[in-house]
């Protein structure tokens with residue numbers, strides 16, 4: 238962990254911290270999210286569930302408060318993190334949702350939805366995922382892509398067995414799938430259906446702002462039998478892409494153990510929990526395609542043997558910056574040979590959701606990490622680091638919405 242500072246036993250970036258994003262930035266995507274997208278998410282919870290009127294009324298009040306209102310505190314519930322949230326919110330109580338750091342507002346917004354819907358209260362709605370309908374629909378919509386990906390992984394595993402080692406091309410392809418997972422459809426496969434190892438990489442590469450995929454494949458093939466840790470993002474096909482990647486890492490011998498770090502409760506609508514992994518496995522096991530069935534059998538074997546380990550921690554649903562990782566989690570991740578950080582919200586956490594100059598050296602910010610890390614992120618928010626001025630000039634010309642439309646990606650490795 239080069240050039241990181243130690244402050245109160247927490248390693249922080251050895252750079253002055255820029256201000257955090259807030260919803261009060263007029264005309265920003267952050268403002269649009271807090272004033273439009275988040276209220277719509279709260280109202281959709283009403284539509285997609287059968288909560289009683291008193292719960293629905295509180296959800297309507299929350300939706301209305303986001304635009305101009307002030308933060309309300311959690312109603313007492315039995316959530317493990319209840320007292321932590323009292324601490325997190327202390328500096329912000331009474332302030333407008335728009336004026337507090339966006340990452341605090343957003344992580345808290347989802348915790349408040351669970352508070353309102355009695356997720357942590359014994360009774361009819363305890364443990365009920367308010368976003369379950371969207372997660373189920375996402376799974377059902379990804380069947381074709383899942384069959385294609387499981388068939389391709391089977392082919393790559395057979396090749397690795399025959400050649401005595403996995404190909405870098407297969408590792409890179411799985412990195413691209415893990416990156417674009419939440420929008421993959423069959424259009425990603427090459428026009429030549431019979432040669433799926435070359436799925437539409439040309440399109441991928443033109444939309445990658447930083448592509449360290451080859452360097453990651455070199456790191457993974459340098460010494461097989463490693464421990465790889467995934468900081469997981471969304472459920473649905475993105476989770477299936479991550480599970481396929483883990484399947485390949487274990488099946489090809491590149492990894493002897495893979496950890497999946499999941500959310501301890503539903504959040505950000507589609508973020509995956511341990512329960513989502515089992516529900517995804519069970520859903521896929523019901524299918525009849527042989528490659529999907531063998532994938533789910535290997536998944537079960539890897540879970541039962543302890544080669545694939547599912548863990549959760551309330552840090553991943555907290556508003557804390559990645560550099561505020563608790564000591565126990567830092568010590569755990571220090572055992573990893575590579576930490577794979579998935580998605581936009583986890584990337585925002587890596588950077589503390591702050592206004593870094595986009596050309597700031599990415600490694601200088603995330604220098605606090607206890608192991609090598611690769612970020613796989615499609616851009617959906619106005620936070621980024623590690624770009625060149627040429628890239629920025631080009632992007633401004635070709636796509637003014639490049640920061641937030643999810644059409645551009647990063648594979649950024651920090652050793």
Ligand SMILES: O=P(O)(O)OC[C@@]1(O)O[C@H](CO)[C@@H](O)[C@@H]1O
Nearest residue numbers: 270470471580581582583617618
């Ligand atoms: O972590 P993901 O699922 O990739 O993206 C989640 C997210 O970054 O997307 C939205 C921005 O569009 C934010 O509200 C939220 O933080």
